[in-house]
Amino acid sequence: MEKVLAKKSFPQWVKTLSSYKIFAPIEKEDLWSYELIEKPEQINLDYLNTVLSPKKIIFPQREVYLEFFASNEEGIEVKELLPDEKPSVIFGVRPCDAKALTLTDKVFGGDFEDLYYWNRRKQTALVGLSCSTPPSPNCFCLTVDGSPFSKDGLDVLMTDLGDKYFVETLTKKGEQLVNSAKTLFKAPTEKDKKNLAKIQQDAKKKITRQVENIKKVPPQLKEMFDSPLWDEESMSCIQCGICTYLCPTCHCFDINDEIDSSSPLKGKRIRTWDNCQFPDFTMHSSGHNPRPDKASRLRQRIMHKFQYFVELYKNYQCTGCGRCISQCPVGIDIIEVLDKVSDYGA
Amino acid sequence: MAEEFEPKIVAFLCKWCSSAGSDLAGVSRMEYPPNVVPITVMCSGSVSPLYILSAFNKGADGVLVSGCHPGDCHYIKGNYYARRRIALVKRLLDYFGLEPQRFQMSWVSAAEGVKYTQIIKDFVQELKPLGPQKKLRRAQ
Amino acid sequence: MVNLEDLKKEAKAVLKDEKVKYVIGYEKSSNGLMPAPAFIKKPEDVEKLIWDPTCIHNLTRFLTDEKQKKAREKQPDERPVGIIVKGCDSRALVVLLQEKFINREDVYIIGVSCESAGVVDEKKLSKKLKDKKIENIEFDEKDNIIVTTKDGKTKIPASEILAERCLECRANFPVIYDVLLGEKTKRQPENPFQSVEKIESLSEQERWDFWKEQLSKCIRCYACRSVCPMCYCDECVVDTINFAVTADTTAEEKAQKIKWLEKSPVLSENFVYHFIRAIHLAGRCIDCGECERVCPLDIPIRFLNKKLEKDAKELFDYDSGFDPDQPSLISSFRDEDPEDFIR
Incomplete structure (x- = not known):
């Protein structure tokens, strides 16, 4: 279903969605992040990209699994705390970040569904905003089978046409959102459609960064486990967690018990994000660390995204958002690394 | 009538002076508020900033570090190191x-049972x- | 501004004579405005080196990696590592020497004076440039920075885009070096603790509100710890496992590892992390500002270190990173240390 929505009507549309929790990008001291919105006027879709992707809403950095406490007769009692979420809408989701959620869906879905993830995922509608200008100079979505207008994972896709948005409804969830304010949406004119096509074409040209031979990367990687390339590329790595914590597709986590009181016993089991770039990520309790140096950790990050995941799910585990490139404190550039991988040994 | 708030104080007392001082207060049957959880450490110089933060993190309303008077340290210099470190911690907590x-330091010798009770009384007040x-x- | 060709010449000379294993310097990066650390192993590769006001990284951080790597090697190369340092970076070396983490013969120091300027802040610069790529960036004679982009030259007063720490810098030339490039022009900022005093002047509640908001943002990526040349401990309080664990460590010992803070990125735990990080750097931090630069969420971490620097100066007349032979701040004391706060 294709519609147009005047920009000035946008807050009105949001107002009709009062039964939903609304998330949207908000700016504070030059920093953009997805936050819970109280008034529709807070929403400003004139943004580039956020530091953290909407992953943080569906798969929050801290999740309480269960509470446990000692009771006199029963021993230890356990109370499961599944998220029971009100339906939510996230506005202004970039196509790369929406596509990233389709990838984490594979990880948390399949034979064993992770209820904590899915309870939120199913309740959340994603309203995308296509990228008529690339949000970051390091965007490279075209390389990894994405596009600035990709619809993967989205329920609605909006495109900025100047004074109005071109609104494409893609799923049932999306239809519900649009139908809640039917009168605000108009049928697009021929001119609108032409406009859209032109913007789409121009947008692709504006993405300047790409991996030349991405197709060669997965098979090359298979042969490169012991390559000295990892040593060279990781020389400047400082072992922080920026690249993976900011990545919209990274999904590793750790589970810990947090004790509130030891007598009587009371506490929570908590899941938090974890990070393969930290030295203690693979540390065994014997003291042995199978990934003992930073070369092996950088290799893991690249291999997981462009080899293991491709073998398992036939997708790159990367959507080209460019966050890990822009935010790396020492300029490690995944595009350069992949270029070197594809050229390796040639 | 609403019950009066009773603060919980964690006190890190050095084994040789302040802890002995608090014992003296006890065996002399001096009265002072029961709001203190004393933790005996070997020396005020061994109190890591982590101990202090951990006490606050787990719900202490006040934290006291107490050691021997300058010159009296069982380990000669431990309390001088503590004095420096605690000064920095105190200022940084204030900065935050x-x-x-909520965070105090004191010198209490093994003979100063009275001083110890007074410090606790004041702290609670x-x-x-x-x-x-x-x-x-x-x-x- | 120091001439790049002189820098290349020095680097090339030591590499040619095989006096050093490699030289750590700066090279152009592909990801944005700032350069990347470069590890130059061959004399012909010195052409990659750059030197301009964007060379912000404190490269001494990589000496920790070098030391760890050397410890793993059976027959380590005992030659020193060549390293390019600015004034602040050289003070980091002094602290590492003072703590005997490195030996003087482990490093060949190519000191570069910032002269009357410093390095630029990436965020300030990118605001001015609005995403245009830099072709060239340099200082002119009159405290301006000349940036060349595809649209031509722009003149920006240095004070508008210099990193905050450069505006408060008290050591703009290296204090230790094997070879020095540039002039030792002493510069004294009006008030090196301006930023700290701004926070100190707030009320107690305002200070708490400020830090509460800032520390709540933390996602505990530990970039501030990882980038710090002083954070070289084998075992860090934030790690979930004790790195001193060996095959001989008993299960009981492992179980007794104290969890001082939880992994949950909530205010109370973030507070413990940031407090401990700051206090552990008391008398060690030399204000290279790297922790604040790398923070993806723009937490003003430098304000914490700077506060401790100020207190150390005020209370104990202690300056870090000038004298490798002085005892460290918290392993020393004076009889006259203040004790007016003690009951």
């Missing part, structure tokens, strides 16, 4: 916006109007 009354310490406390 924690009420400065100062903490009462502040109410529970919630800033650094882990949410439960």
Whole structure:
């Protein structure tokens, strides 16, 4: 279903969605992040990209699994705390970040569904905003089978046409959102459609960064486990967690018990994000660390995204958002690394 | 009538002076408020900033570090190191916006049972109007 | 501004004579405005080196990696590592020497004076440039920075885009070096603790509100710890496992590892992390500002270190990173240390 929505009507549309929790990008001291919105006027879709992707809403950095406490007769009692979420809408989701959620869906879905993830995922509608200008100079979505207008994972896709948005409804969830304010949406004119096509074409040209031979990367990687390339590329790595914590597709986590009181016993089991770039990520309790140096950790990050995941799910585990490139404190550039991988040994 | 707020104080007392001082107060049957959880450490110089933060994190309303008077340290210099370190911790806590009354240091010798009870009495009086310490406390 | 060709010449000379294993310097990066650390192993590769006001990284951080790597090697190369340092970076070396983490013969120091300027802040610069790529960036004679982009030259007063720490810098030339490039022009900022005093002047509640908001943002990526040349401990309080664990460590010992803070990125735990990080750097931090630069969420971490620097100066007349032979701040004391706060 294709519609147009005047920009000035946008807050009105949001107002009709009062039964939903609304998330949207908000700016504070030059920093953009997805936050819970109280008034529709807070929403400003004139943004580039956020530091953290909407992953943080569906798969929050801290999740309480269960509470446990000692009771006199029963021993230890356990109370499961599944998220029971009100339906939510996230506005202004970039196509790369929406596509990233389709990838984490594979990880948390399949034979064993992770209820904590899915309870939120199913309740959340994603309203995308296509990228008529690339949000970051390091965007490279075209390389990894994405596009600035990709619809993967989205329920609605909006495109900025100047004074109005071109609104494409893609799923049932999306239809519900649009139908809640039917009168605000108009049928697009021929001119609108032409406009859209032109913007789409121009947008692709504006993405300047790409991996030349991405197709060669997965098979090359298979042969490169012991390559000295990892040593060279990781020389400047400082072992922080920026690249993976900011990545919209990274999904590793750790589970810990947090004790509130030891007598009587009371506490929570908590899941938090974890990070393969930290030295203690693979540390065994014997003291042995199978990934003992930073070369092996950088290799893991690249291999997981462009080899293991491709073998398992036939997708790159990367959507080209460019966050890990822009935010790396020492300029490690995944595009350069992949270029070197594809050229390796040639 | 609402019950009066009773602050919980964690006191790190050095084994050789302050802990002995608190014992003296006890065996001499001096009266002082029961709000203190004493933790005996070998020396005030062995009190890591982590101990102090951990106490606040787990719900202490006030923290006291107490050692021997300068010159009296069983390990000669431990309390001098403590004096430096605690000065920095105290200033940094203040910089973060924690009420400065919540963190105190004192010199109490093994003979100063009276001084110990007075320090605790004063500390409790100062903490009462502040109410529970919630800033650094882990949410439960 | 120091001439790049002189820098290349020095680097090339030591590499040619095989006096050093490699030289750590700066090279152009592909990801944005700032350069990347470069590890130059061959004399012909010195052409990659750059030197301009964007060379912000404190490269001494990589000496920790070098030391760890050397410890793993059976027959380590005992030659020193060549390293390019600015004034602040050289003070980091002094602290590492003072703590005997490195030996003087482990490093060949190519000191570069910032002269009257410093390095630029990436965020300030990118605001001015609005995403245009830099072709060239340099200082002119009159405290301006000349940036060349595809649209031509722009003149920006240095004070508008210099990193905050450069505006408060008290050591703009290296204090230790094997070879020095540039002039030792002493510069004294009006008030090196301006930023700290701004926070100190707030009320107690305002200070707490400020830090509460800032520390709540933390996602505990530990970039501030990882980038710090002083954070070289084998075992860090934030790690979930004790790195001193060996095959001989008993299960009981492992179980007794104290969890001082939880992994949950909530205010109370973030507070413990940031407090401990700051206090552990008391008398060690030399204000290279790297922790604040790398923070993806723009937490003003430098304000914490700077506060401790100020207190150390005020209370104990202690300056870090000038004298490798002085005892460290918290392993020393004076009889006259203040004790007016003690009951």
